[in-house]
Amino acid sequence: MFRKLVLLGTLCCLSTPVFASEADFEKRMARGAVALDAGDFVNAQAEYREAVKERPTDPEAALYLAVALNRANDPETESALKTALRLDPNNPRINLELGTFFYNRKMFEESGDYLESMLALKPDSEMREAAQKYLDNIRGKSAGKRWGASLSGGMQYDSNVTLATDRSLLPVGTDRMGDWKGIVNFGLNGVAYLDSRQELTGSYSLYQTLHFNLHDFNITQNAFDVSYKHRFSPLYSAKLSSSFESTSLGDKPFVNGFSITPGLQLAFANGINIGLDYRFHKSYFKNSDTYPTNTDRNGVIHSILLNYRQPLSETFILRGGYTFDSELADLTAWSSNTHTGTAGLTVLLPYSLMLDINGETVARKYDEILAEAAEIRSDTTLSGGAALIWQISSLLSLSLDHKYSKNSSNIDGYSNTRGVTTIMLNGRY
Numbered sequence: 001m002f003r004k005l006v007l008l009g010t011l012c013c014l015s016t017p018v019f020a021s022e023a024d025f026e027k028r029m030a031r032g033a034v035a036l037d038a039g040d041f042v043n044a045q046a047e048y049r050e051a052v053k054e055r056p057t058d059p060e061a062a063l064y065l066a067v068a069l070n071r072a073n074d075p076e077t078e079s080a081l082k083t084a085l086r087l088d089p090n091n092p093r094i095n096l097e098l099g100t101f102f103y104n105r106k107m108f109e110e111s112g113d114y115l116e117s118m119l120a121l122k123p124d125s126e127m128r129e130a131a132q133k134y135l136d137n138i139r140g141k142s143a144g145k146r147w148g149a150s151l152s153g154g155m156q157y158d159s160n161v162t163l164a165t166d167r168s169l170l171p172v173g174t175d176r177m178g179d180w181k182g183i184v185n186f187g188l189n190g191v192a193y194l195d196s197r198q199e200l201t202g203s204y205s206l207y208q209t210l211h212f213n214l215h216d217f218n219i220t221q222n223a224f225d226v227s228y229k230h231r232f233s234p235l236y237s238a239k240l241s242s243s244f245e246s247t248s249l250g251d252k253p254f255v256n257g258f259s260i261t262p263g264l265q266l267a268f269a270n271g272i273n274i275g276l277d278y279r280f281h282k283s284y285f286k287n288s289d290t291y292p293t294n295t296d297r298n299g300v301i302h303s304i305l306l307n308y309r310q311p312l313s314e315t316f317i318l319r320g321g322y323t324f325d326s327e328l329a330d331l332t333a334w335s336s337n338t339h340t341g342t343a344g345l346t347v348l349l350p351y352s353l354m355l356d357i358n359g360e361t362v363a364r365k366y367d368e369i370l371a372e373a374a375e376i377r378s379d380t381t382l383s384g385g386a387a388l389i390w391q392i393s394s395l396l397s398l399s400l401d402h403k404y405s406k407n408s409s410n411i412d413g414y415s416n417t418r419g420v421t422t423i424m425l426n427g428r429y
Contacts, residue, residue, distance in 0.1 A: 025054050025061075032064060041072035059088035066094070070101055077101060092123035096131055108138045108194070109231075113267075116233065138195060147190040154183050154424030160416055161214050181211040181218075183424065199229040216250040216290065237265045253286040254294070263305075272310045279303040296331035317346040335367040352391040359384040360405075370411075379414060381407045397426045 032047035048065035055061055066080035081101060085094045095118035102111035115131045123131070159178040189203040207221040227241035244258040263277030281301040285294040308320045325338040344358035362381040369376050385403030392398060401422045409415045 025051055025058075028054075029061065029064070032068070036064065036068055036071070039071075041068050044068040045072065045074075057087060059084060059091065062087050063091065063094055063097075067097060070097055090121055092118045092121040092127055095121065096123070096127055099131060099134060103134055103138070109199070112138050112195075112197070113231070120233070147188070148429060149189075150185075150187040150426070150428040152183070152185040152424050152426040154422060156181050156183055156209075156420060156422040158418070158420050160418035161211070161217050177214070179211050179214045179217075181209045183422070184208045184210075197231045200227075201229075202226045218250055220248040222246050235267050237267075239263050239265065249288075250290070252288040252290070254288070254291075255283055255285045257281055257283040273308070275305070275307040277303075277305040277307075279305065297329050297334045299327060299329035299335070301328075302326045315348050317348075319344045319346070333366060333368040333370045336364050337367075338362060338364040354389045354391065356387045356389065357384075358386070375410060377409065377411045377414070379407055379409045381405055395428055399424050399426065 028047045028051040032044045032051065035041070035044035035047060045065065045068045048061060048068055051061040052058070052065055062080070062084040066077065066084045069077040069080050078101065081094060081098050085091075085098065088094060095114045099111045099115035099118060102108070102114065112135060115135050118131050119128065157178065157180050161177060161179050161181075185205065185207050187203060187205040189201060191199070191201050193200040203225045205221075205223045205225075207219065207223070209217075209219045211218055223243060223245040225241060225243040227239060229237060229239040231237040239262070241261045241263075242259065243261075244256075246256045247254050259279055259281040261277050261279040263275060266274045266276075268274070279301075281303065283298060283301070285291075285297045287294045302325070304324045306322045308318075310318045312318050319342075321340075321342040323338075323340040323342075325336075325340070327334070327336050327338070329335045340360065340362045342358065342360045344356060347355040347357070349355060360381075360383045362383075363379070364381075365378045366376055383403060383405030385401065387399055387401035389397055389399045399422075401420075401424075403420045404418070406417045407415060
């Protein structure tokens with residue numbers, strides 16, 4: 001009998017901290033609710049933070065901490081809301097909070113996605129009415145600023161400048177060599193129509209390089225783009241874009257082209273996005289003294305593009321892609337099939353820094369033997385690079401980028417290596 005009493009007493013002593021902890025958690029949640037209702041967001045945050053420390057995976061504690069942060073416009077709000085969503089993805093209240101969070105920041109596309117997700121979860125009538133009001137406002141708004149502009153300028157050292165046009169034969173007497181150049185990139189973009197489901201946009205860009213020595217390889221490109229996107233649901237959207245570009249090499253026209261690209265975008269749990277596009281591109285090359293037979297390369301390119309993006313955490317974002325190009329040129333020897341694989345990792349660092357690491361492999365095989373060669377050309381290119389970006393402000397950033405590539409070819413003269421280092425100051429409005 002004595003042994004049973006000792007055992008019972010031991011169990012009671014062991015269970016007391018558990019019940020005490022349970023009571024503390026409930027008290028913190030209750031005090032947080034009182035402070036939240038009274039508009040005392042500082043004390044509400046303090047209570048809910050302690051509750052989260054006791055139960056890091058409790059979805060209710062995570063939700064109400066995020067709500068308290070949202071009411072106080074705290075910078076941690078987005079991260080806290082997304083943490084709550086990971087713990088309870090089918091909670092309509094969290095989706096509503098995320099919708100209002102992005103709406104208040106005039107990020108109407110993201111806001112609409114979360115609000116529509118909330119409606120799909122069949123919330124109560126009060127939340128449904130609130131979400132519908134926000135969605136109606138989004139549809140009726142001009143959606144904030146209807147246009148934007150960007151301007152980038154910087155310097156680049158290219159160890160193998162003539163690779164800029166390496167898909168054509170090198171002009172006689174042109175050696176591969178390095179050079180410094182300045183780069184200017186100017187862009188304009190505008191929104192013709194935008195609501196929670198549809199988006200019609202257009203853009204123009206000017207890209208200009210100015211070499212210190214190899215002036216014949218200065219590039220000037222003007223490009224225009226029109227794009228329409230329709231979101232059928234927060235998980236599925238379709239787009240159709242059309243573009244035209246005109247490129248000069250030196251002071252001579254080099255190539256004009258236009259493309260049409262329909263595509264699908266799928267969004268899954270945990271922020272995974274997958275895009276599948278088809279692109280039709282028509283090229284019109286121009287003959288010049290440097291490239292007297294350039295028009296032999298006129299033709300079309302059919303492309304299939306697959307892109308993948310997944311946030312691994314709040315800090316790491318993984319991406320990958322695959323592209324297949326089938327080029328059909330007027331001169332069959334310039335026709336080719338190309339397989340391209342890409343991979344990259346974005347790392348968000350402290351002090352507004354971002355590191356982007358990327359790699360690419362390209363395998364291209366031509367259809368027929370070029371006149372200057374003894375066999376069908378086949379190339380494999382491996383490249384990798386890294387960029388460090390400092391977001392100085394919401395409108396200004398500074399980037400330092402280096403990329404190295406090595407091309408292996410079965411034709412003499414086309415195997416090469418290349419290193420490109422770039423520093424750019426980027427502004428946008």
